[in-house]
Structure formats: structure tokens, C-alpha cells
Amino acid sequence: MKIFSPLKTLSKYSLATFRADLPAGLSVFLVALPLCLGIALASGAPLFSGLVAGMIGGLVIGFLSGSEVSVSGPAAGLAVIVADSINNLGAFEVFLTAVVIAGIIQFVLGLLKAGKFSGYFPDSVIRGLLVAIGLVIILKQIPHALGRDNDFEGEFAFQQLADGENTISEIYRAVVTASTGAVIISLASFFLLFFWEKASKKGIGFFKNFPGALAVVILGIGLNELFRMVMPDWYLGTSAHQHMVQIPEIEPDKGIFSVFYFPDFGALTNPKVYVTAITIAIVASLETLLNLEAADKLDPEKRVSSPDQEMVAQGIGNMFSGLIGGLPVTSVIVRTSANVYGGNKTRVSAIIHGIFLLVAVFLGAPLLNLIPLSCLAALLITVGYKLAKPEIFKKTYQEGIYQFIPFIVTVLGIVFTDLLIGIGIGLVVGILFVLFTNFQTAFRVVRDGNKVLIKFQKDLYFLVKPQLKQTLRDLQPGDQVLVDGTYASFIDHDIYNILQDFQETAHTQNIKYELKNVSLKKRSLRHARTREDVISE
Structure with missing residues (x-):
């Protein structure tokens, strides 16, 4: 295990690398911000717990990670497990105790080199995971781009908990009830992103160095404030700010620690705590290892991550997250994708995204709450398209039926069930096809x-x-x-x-x-x- 690889990365760090990592970290931050809040809502946990998990994913796991491109944070795949666990344990503080124990279990698994199990994931399933996540991002963000924000940001399940709709019916309702202001903002954001990327590829200095994601956010805020002044019916900051980023603000008369939750270690005698901890440790570890394999495929430099080091990092991260009131943390492919497509070079971009989250929570909430979700939806849909380009389907089909069937089963399983069930179905089918072709x-x-x-x-x-x-x-x-x-x-x-x-x-x-x-x-x-x-x- 390369325990000191983070130090080696930082010891060779340069200003040129920082210039690539900074905009990538900013892009990940803008993607992660609504997802952290949305996953906390979907989990039935305090909003701040999602932001804490995001900060830990960047600042702690980002530094210790076995990967230079992976970004960790609260995971949509764990939302149902978290919600059920909080209800079964009776209090969020008791649940945090289980998160700390889960982190200890992951840490031990990493020391025992259990991360090697990631080598058994079929490539067709990993490719299917990436494409499926891309499709889900697109399908789930279309309603937000049209101004319908009834569903939680970050919920990936086909059947939606928030409003009883499903992914397809939600899109239909979004089309029927489309908000003019949201549509204008999202379309303008798409055009700006397209133009920015073209100009950046041509080597134009300003467009190459200034993050396109930040330009989109500035445009979104500017258009929405313009609507407020000249076209109030198009303004999105109404309906209790339903269509905006909603970072909880710290009240001036209360201290910083008023927003934190801490584990109830008196619950260590409760057997349910250990069952929950083992469940979280196993599911979070499997999701992390699968996402780590996917991250290596996305990495343009084709670096090979250390799954054992990643397990150690995730364990330490979850211990910290549980201790200060955060949700369970895993490697997350959405953030990782935004990181890679944002042009990151090293793990520093993940750390930068954690710093931005920290600053946003304690200093920037009033400003960030002016961001319309429709412009962030444009950013996410762009990431989703890059993950699920039609060429990937064509290439996989040309590789033969034994590659295509596990791939497409994984894609359909994730899109029409949820992340964990879809991955499970894909792994079973993928392993069966690997065995079948091997024994042929x-x-x-x-x-x-x-x-x-x-x-x-x-x-x-x-x-x-x-x-x-x-x-x-x-x-x-x-x-x-x-x-x-x-x-x-x-x-x-x-x-x-x-x-x-x-x-x-x-x-x-x-x-x-x-x-x-x-x-x-x-x-x-x-x-x-x-x-x-x-x-x-």
C-alpha cells in the first residue's frame, strides 16, 4: 500500500498543476453543493450533515485517497439505507455512532487489503455503471432545467421518494409545467458551456484559464436577478426558494457548533448499531471500490489507483464524518466525472472542492443561495452526456454480445431501479457471462x-x-x-x-x-x- 503517495503528489506540486486543479475543484464544488443538500434531504437527515460529508470527502479523503481523480462525498446509493437506519435507531445521534463504527470496519478492511476484491468487477459492468450514471444524471436533471424541483437533488432511484413520481413521469410533468425563467437560464447556460468549451480548445487564454462552470453560475445568477427586476413572473426566487440552492445559514446569535451533531456513544450497547454499521461498511465499500475502478477508466493519464489505500482513506473519512455529524461517505462517480472533465491533474482538486464547501457553509451561504438550480442542471447534464455518449453504446456492441449484454443490463438496471440494485443485477449478469465465456x-x-x-x-x-x-x-x-x-x-x-x-x-x-x-x-x-x-x- 502506497501510504505516502499523497505526500509524494504534494512534494512535486507546481503552479501549472494548480492552474488545472483549481477550476476542476471549483467545477466539482458547484456540482457537489446541490447534491450534498439533496442527498441529506432524501436520507431524512439534517441538511448540514450532507455538507459535512462533502467537506470530509474533500479535505480528509481527498488527501488520503488511493486515487488522483476520485472525489468522495455523501452517496445517493446509501440514501434509503440511511433513512431506514435513522428510523430504526430512533435518533440521528445514534446513527452517527454507527457511521463511526462503519469507518473503523472499513479502515481494518483496508489494512487487511480487502480492496483487492475490486479486481473481480467485469469491465462491461464498470462501463455500464458510467453510462447509466450519465443517463440518470440527464434524466433527473431535465426537470430541474425546466424549473420543476419537486424531487431531491441527488436522488438516483427510478421511483422518487419526494413526490411519488418516477423518472419518466417527472419529466412529463416538468414539460407540462415548464417555467419560462428556468428554461431561459438553462438554455443560455448550455449555449455558454458549448461556446466556452470550443473557445478553450482553441487555446484562447481567458476561456482556457477561467472556469466555464463559474461563468455559467454567474450567468444564472445575473439572469435570475434581471428577471426579478424586469420580469417578476420569470423570477425563480419565489415559492420559498424552491428553485434555488438552499444552504442552511448559521444564525448570528448562535455559535458555529450549533449546526453540528455529535454521536451518542451511549448507544454502543445497542446491537442494532452494530448491524447498521456493518451494513453501511459493506455497501459503502462495494460502491467505493466499483467507483474507483470506474475512476481509473475515466482518468486520461490511466493511473492505477490503490484500492487498499482507498479503503483506509474511506474508513478514516467515515470516522471523522460520524464524529462531527456527517452522512456516510463513499467515492462518488458524479463528482469524479465532473473532476475529470473539469481537467484535474491531481488529488488537490478534490481538496479544493472541500475547501470551497467549507467556505460556502460558513461565509458564502447568502451569495450561493442566489444560484438557480436550472443553471446547475445544465452543468450536470453536460457531465452526463460526456459519460453516456452514443459512441460508447456502438463501441461496446461491436465488441461482441458477451460484452454488450452485461453492459446494457447494468445500464437498464440502474436507470429503472436504483444505483445499488442496478449494480447488483449488472454484477451477477457480468460475472455469469465472464464464467460462461471462460469455460467455453x-x-x-x-x-x-x-x-x-x-x-x-x-x-x-x-x-x-x-x-x-x-x-x-x-x-x-x-x-x-x-x-x-x-x-x-x-x-x-x-x-x-x-x-x-x-x-x-x-x-x-x-x-x-x-x-x-x-x-x-x-x-x-x-x-x-x-x-x-x-x-x-
């Missing part, structure tokens, strides 16, 4: 007239039984069959029994049948090859 090449059948060679090319497990049975059924009377197990260092007991039982069948069907180097004993593959070489000589 477990042995080779060569026929020359009535001479048949069945040659095992790798270890044989029980999943190859149907294919082997069919091969034996296809043998014809008069065939001379040699089953060569030289290259199989392991043969499953079920496979061995099938091969042995067929000897009687072969006798009754007038098939000459011979087994060569077929046994239940494990052998060294090196020795097996040497023996075959000797025989062939």
Missing part, C-alpha cells in the same frame, strides 16, 4: 475422421459440465476418443465422475475411449507440460 474455452475438440481428441486447455470446474456432457453425447459409434487432461492442474469431482461414467457408455456404443492424465489430484502445470513434451518426443 476450457477444452478443445478436434475431429479427424473417426478420431476425436478432447483436450483440456485449463482447469475444469463444475460450470463446464453441460458443455462436456453435450460433447460426449455427440460422439458416434466407431469413434476413437482420447481425452487428454495434461494441461488441467485441477479437475472438479463432478467432471471426473462424468468422464469415468462414460467409459461404460462408450463400451455399449462401440466407442474406443481412453483417458490420459485425468485424475482428481492437483498437479504442477509446469510438470504436466514437461511430461507432455516428453511424450510428444
Whole structure:
């Protein structure tokens, strides 16, 4: 585990790198701000807890992370689990105790190098996750772009908790009830983003150095304030600020600590706390590891992250988050995507986004509450499109059905259920297809007239039984069959029994049948090859 990689990153840091990380960090901050608030609402937790989790994800995990591009924060996939856990435990303070314990569990798992399990995630599922997140972002942000903000920001489930609608019906209602002011702001934001990106790619200094995301926010605030003065019906700051960012402001007569919650360690004797902690640790770890694999695929420099170091970082982050009233934290692909597409170079961009969140909460709330959600929706939809470009579907289809089916199942599963269920479905299907394609090449059948060679090319497990049975059924009377197990260092007991039982069948069907180097004993593959070489000589 590269414990000191963050220090190595900072020791080689330069002003040129900072110039890339700063706008990327700002872009992530603008994306993360409404998501932190929305996920807290969807979780039934205090609004401030989402912001605390975002700050911890940037300042703590950003520094300790095993990745240079991953950004952590409160996760939409955990919202239902968090809401149920708070209800079952009876108090948010008791839930925070479970978050601290979950962090300890993750920390220990990282030290035990449990992060290596991320290597078992099929690439088709990871690609499907990225595309599905992109589609969900687009579908969920269309209503916000049209001025319908009934659903929580950051909720990714198809069935919406906030208003009883689903993703499709919400879009329909948003079209029917579209707000003129929101539509103008979102369209203007799209045009500005498109123009800004084109100008930046041409190397024009101002557009290359000034963040397009910040320009969009300034435009959104400016247009909305203009509406307030000249077209009040288009102004979005009405309806109890429903269409605006809503950072909770600290009351002047109360101290800073009045907005923090702290864990109730008296609940350590409650068995439910440990069940909740284990659940959060497992789900958050799986989501983090999957997102980390996805982050590596997005990284333009193709750096390889350390999953064990990431587990340690997530554990420490969740301990801190629970101690000061934050939601559970995971690596989050939406923030990570915004980070990569914002042009980040190192982990410093994640830290910068955490600093911006900290400043926003304690100093900038009045100003940031002027931001319309419709201009932020334009930013998110742009990120979503980059994740789910049509070319990705075409490329995956061209790679073959065994790649495309797990990919599309993952996409549809996430879009039409929720993040965790969709990932679960995709992983099951993906692993089954990996096993199927792997066992398709477990042995080779060569026929020359009535001479048949069945040659095992790798270890044989029980999943190859149907294919082997069919091969034996296809043998014809008069065939001379040699089953060569030289290259199989392991043969499953079920496979061995099938091969042995067929000897009687072969006798009754007038098939000459011979087994060569077929046994239940494990052998060294090196020795097996040497023996075959000797025989062939």
C-alpha cells in the first residue's frame, strides 16, 4: 500500500498543476453543493450533515485517497439505507455512532487489503455503471432545467421518494409545467458551456484559464436577478426558494457548533448499531471500490489507483464524518466525472472542492443561495452526456454480445431501479457471462475422421459440465476418443465422475475411449507440460 503517495503528489506540486486543479475543484464544488443538500434531504437527515460529508470527502479523503481523480462525498446509493437506519435507531445521534463504527470496519478492511476484491468487477459492468450514471444524471436533471424541483437533488432511484413520481413521469410533468425563467437560464447556460468549451480548445487564454462552470453560475445568477427586476413572473426566487440552492445559514446569535451533531456513544450497547454499521461498511465499500475502478477508466493519464489505500482513506473519512455529524461517505462517480472533465491533474482538486464547501457553509451561504438550480442542471447534464455518449453504446456492441449484454443490463438496471440494485443485477449478469465465456474455452475438440481428441486447455470446474456432457453425447459409434487432461492442474469431482461414467457408455456404443492424465489430484502445470513434451518426443 502506497501510504505516502499523497505526500509524494504534494512534494512535486507546481503552479501549472494548480492552474488545472483549481477550476476542476471549483467545477466539482458547484456540482457537489446541490447534491450534498439533496442527498441529506432524501436520507431524512439534517441538511448540514450532507455538507459535512462533502467537506470530509474533500479535505480528509481527498488527501488520503488511493486515487488522483476520485472525489468522495455523501452517496445517493446509501440514501434509503440511511433513512431506514435513522428510523430504526430512533435518533440521528445514534446513527452517527454507527457511521463511526462503519469507518473503523472499513479502515481494518483496508489494512487487511480487502480492496483487492475490486479486481473481480467485469469491465462491461464498470462501463455500464458510467453510462447509466450519465443517463440518470440527464434524466433527473431535465426537470430541474425546466424549473420543476419537486424531487431531491441527488436522488438516483427510478421511483422518487419526494413526490411519488418516477423518472419518466417527472419529466412529463416538468414539460407540462415548464417555467419560462428556468428554461431561459438553462438554455443560455448550455449555449455558454458549448461556446466556452470550443473557445478553450482553441487555446484562447481567458476561456482556457477561467472556469466555464463559474461563468455559467454567474450567468444564472445575473439572469435570475434581471428577471426579478424586469420580469417578476420569470423570477425563480419565489415559492420559498424552491428553485434555488438552499444552504442552511448559521444564525448570528448562535455559535458555529450549533449546526453540528455529535454521536451518542451511549448507544454502543445497542446491537442494532452494530448491524447498521456493518451494513453501511459493506455497501459503502462495494460502491467505493466499483467507483474507483470506474475512476481509473475515466482518468486520461490511466493511473492505477490503490484500492487498499482507498479503503483506509474511506474508513478514516467515515470516522471523522460520524464524529462531527456527517452522512456516510463513499467515492462518488458524479463528482469524479465532473473532476475529470473539469481537467484535474491531481488529488488537490478534490481538496479544493472541500475547501470551497467549507467556505460556502460558513461565509458564502447568502451569495450561493442566489444560484438557480436550472443553471446547475445544465452543468450536470453536460457531465452526463460526456459519460453516456452514443459512441460508447456502438463501441461496446461491436465488441461482441458477451460484452454488450452485461453492459446494457447494468445500464437498464440502474436507470429503472436504483444505483445499488442496478449494480447488483449488472454484477451477477457480468460475472455469469465472464464464467460462461471462460469455460467455453476450457477444452478443445478436434475431429479427424473417426478420431476425436478432447483436450483440456485449463482447469475444469463444475460450470463446464453441460458443455462436456453435450460433447460426449455427440460422439458416434466407431469413434476413437482420447481425452487428454495434461494441461488441467485441477479437475472438479463432478467432471471426473462424468468422464469415468462414460467409459461404460462408450463400451455399449462401440466407442474406443481412453483417458490420459485425468485424475482428481492437483498437479504442477509446469510438470504436466514437461511430461507432455516428453511424450510428444
